[in-house]
Amino acid sequence: MDAMEIFRRYFESQFEAIEESPAPPITKSPEIIDDGDREDGFDGFSSGSDISADEEEEEEEEQAVEIVHHDSTKKAPRPLMSKQEVRAFMSSKPPPSGEPTPSATKNSKSRSKDADSGDEKDEDEALNLKNDLALQRLLRESHLLGAGSSTLEATGAARLKALNLRIEALGGKREVEKQNTPMHIRKGIEEKKSMREKKRRREAKEAGIVLEKEVKERKIRKRVKGMGVVGEPGVGRWKNGGLVLSKRDVASITGGGEKRSGGGKGRKGGKRR
Amino acid sequence: MTATPIKFSTHANLRHRLVLATLTGTPLHITQIRSNSLTPGLTSSEFSLLRLLDSVTNGSFFEISVTGTTFLYRPGLITGNNGKPIRHTLPETCNRGVTYYLEVLALLAPFSKSSFSVTLDGGVITAATDEDMGVDTFRTAFLPLFGKFEIMRGIELRILKRSAGPHGAGEVQFVHGHQVRLPKTLHLQTPGRVKKIRGVAYAVGVSAGNNARMIEAARGVLNRFIPDVYVFSDVAKPQIVPLDYGKEGAAERAGGVMKGRAGGKTKKVGVGFGMSLVAETGTGCVYAADATARPAEPAEDVGKRVAWMLLEEIAMGGCVGRTGAMAVLSMMTMSTEGDVGRVVMGRDIIDEGFVSRLRDMKMIFGGAEVGMREATGGKDGDVVISVVGKGVGNVGRKLA
Known part of the structure; x- marks a missing residue:
């Protein structure tokens, strides 16, 4: 049993029971409020705490009305906002409403991403490849699309031409050469x-x-053998007063012509590609 | 377009009537506009509204009497200048906030043939005025209402230059890229409880300390009820304008040339500060309040005033606050024909002006049906407002 309880019992036996007043609101200076609220009979209680008698007398003399502002601002911590949320609110767009907090959506999003990240990647890859192919084709065949055509898909004669081009690119024969013009x-x-x-x-x-890139036709310089140009040798070339024969020339003299021509063809093909 | 125009008198609900007429394509004939006033006829801000309507539509026809007390309006098709950006200059003497025009644009834009991009400059007051909300409230509380009708993509409000009253010189750009045939039928019946409060405090040409003081005071009031209060601070420079800016007839005398007016003397305009607060409930309903500082009003008082205004707005209840009530009802009337949309509103929202606006709606739509009954369950004093859709929708999109 503390001293306050003893005082209280004594007071109640002298006068009447004290009502339990609710706890005063949390303030910076509880002493000042106590002063204003309680009757002089209570002085004993407050003096039981750390206020000295001298201080109390001074305050009573002043009799000034103290105004205490209850300001809950200082008590409440400032809510923390994520950068995402700040940006969402302060952008020029209307803020997203009625949605769960950005942090929650972010978590759920990342979780779902983890689950099917593999599938998503594959899908993306396939889509990219498809788009790439379409773009390449468009670049190659864009000259067939006239200024008047609004779509990117060739139609009619242009479509047939595009088809021929594709066949040609795959190694097919030109249709024009079939005709005997x-x-x-x-x-x-x-x-x-x-x-x-x-x-x-x-x-x-x-x-x-x-x-699209120009496919330059390689000029195949046919060497006129024998008496093509006056002073030119039929095989090899003159350099510093001597006839220089390349490997090919030697092969042409010693080996069969088929081998040479075969090699030439192969090289040609390689360079073109 | 030989339909007989609907007759109205006085300037009451002028903006509301013009919007509804434009949406439905009904001609209007309005008479006795301030006919007994010392300055009779339309004000400069109302004239500017007519010009704005003209520039966002194709084939609108205005016939205004010499005194400006009577005019005939035959609306055209809402085209939004075929998606090209529009620049509309408000008069320097404009005494209404820029949201006076923005609210009209926000209602017309979903039913435009092509996307909207309107830049408003000249006498633009971005801060809240006594009659109009501020641009921040418009962006954070008015525009999200359209999300409930599934109109949400490509909507932006860029505040390029801030400016407070009484004469503004700000600049805002309103972009609306989500055009629909018909808005979704709305069923909004659970207001929910307020979960968070956000806001913007703005100071134009005054110390940023005012913002901090306003925010502190507002949080002091609101933190008692809810801890999640966050108010952003936006500090802007004032605009430098000629000395005779905002004077009657000064712009006309200068012939639209800003440079070298008033002998090259300049002044700062649009200086002031204010705050906009938005409370959002768990179900996505929004209540908003905002105010600008009156002459010689300390920042703390502004902060407290706005916070109290917000509390009053929340106390009214309902799913839609006063800021967007009429816009929501107009959109509901535009939705699918025969579908009944429902929205819960606070009883205090329904007043004389509200009913007179509904009557206008009934006249212009040719019998818009609105029913009201007590809400069962939920807060006491809430009213369920049922609106039958008229299926007007987007005339431009119907053809396309």
Whole structure:
């Protein structure tokens, strides 16, 4: 039993029972509030605590009304907000509402990602490959798509042409060569074709359009054997007053022509690729 | 377009009537606009609204009387300038906040033929005024309402320059990229409990300390009820404008040239501070309050005032606060024909102005049906408002 309880018993026997008042609100200075609330009969209690009698007398003399602000700001800790949440609220978009907190969504997202990350990756890979292929094709065949066509898919004659191009790229024969066109017409066609191609490239360059890479036809210099140019030897070449024979030349003299031509073909093919 | 125009008188609910008329394509004939006032006719801010409506629609027709007390409006198709950005300059003397225009745009944009991008400049007041909310409240409390109708993609409000009243010189850009045929039918019946309070305190041309003081005071009031209170602080520079900025007729005399006006003398405009608070419930319902400092009002008082305003708004209850009540009801009327949407609102929201706006809606939509009954369960005094959709939807999208 503490001293307060003894005092309280004594007081209650003298006067009447004290009502239990609720605990005063949490403040910085409980002494000041106690002073205002209690009657003089209670002085004994407060003096039981650490306030000295002198201090109390002073305060009574002043009789000033103390205004105590109950400010809960200092008590409550500032809520912490994630950077994500801050950005979501302060961006120019309306903040997302009615959704779980960003941290929760992030967790669930990452969890689900872990579960099927493999599948997702594979799917992405496949999609990327598909898109790559489509882009390559488009670049190769874009010249077939006229200015008027709105879609990226070739139709009609352009589609057939694109198909021919693809077949050709895979090693098929050109359809044009099947026909038996007279020489002068064929030459005219070829000439016109190269002219058109040159024009297209020039215009694209001027307009700053990136075209597909030009496949340059390698000029195969046919060596006229025997008496082609006056002073030229039929085989090898003159250098510093001597006839220089390359390995190929030697092979052409010693070995069969088939072997040479076969090797030549192979090399040609390799370079083109 | 030979339909006989619907007749209204006075400038009451002018903006609401214009929006509804534009959405439904109904012609309006409004008479006796401030006919007994010393400054009769439409105000400069109302004229600017008509111009804005003209620029976001195609084929609108206005016939305004010489005094401006009477006008005829035949709305055109809402096209949003075919997706091209629009720049609309408000008059310097504009005394309404910029949300006066933004609310109109936000209601028209979902039903536009193409996406919206409107930059508002000139006499733009981004802070809250006595009649209009601030841009922060608009962004954080008004725009999320459209998410309930599943209109949520590509909506942005960029605050380029902040400015307080009485004469603003700010700049905002409103982008709306989510156009729909018909909004979803709304069923919003559980208000839920307030889980968090967010806000923005802004100071234009005054010390950032004002923001801190406002926030402290507001948190002092609100922390007693809920710990999750977070208010952001935004400090902006004031705008430098000619000395005669905002004076009647000064802009006309200068002929629209800002440089070298008033003999090159300048002043700062739009100086002030204020705060916007938004309370969000667990079910995603939003209550908002905002205010700007009155002349010589200390920052603490502003903070407390806004916090009390927010508490009052929360006490009203319902799923939609006063800020967006009319917008939600208009959107519900626009939704699928014959579908009944329901929304719970606080009883205090329903007042004289509310009912008169519903009557306008009924006239312009040609019989919009709105029913009210006591909400069963939930808070006492809540009212369930049922609205029958008229299926007006997006005229431009119907053809496409």
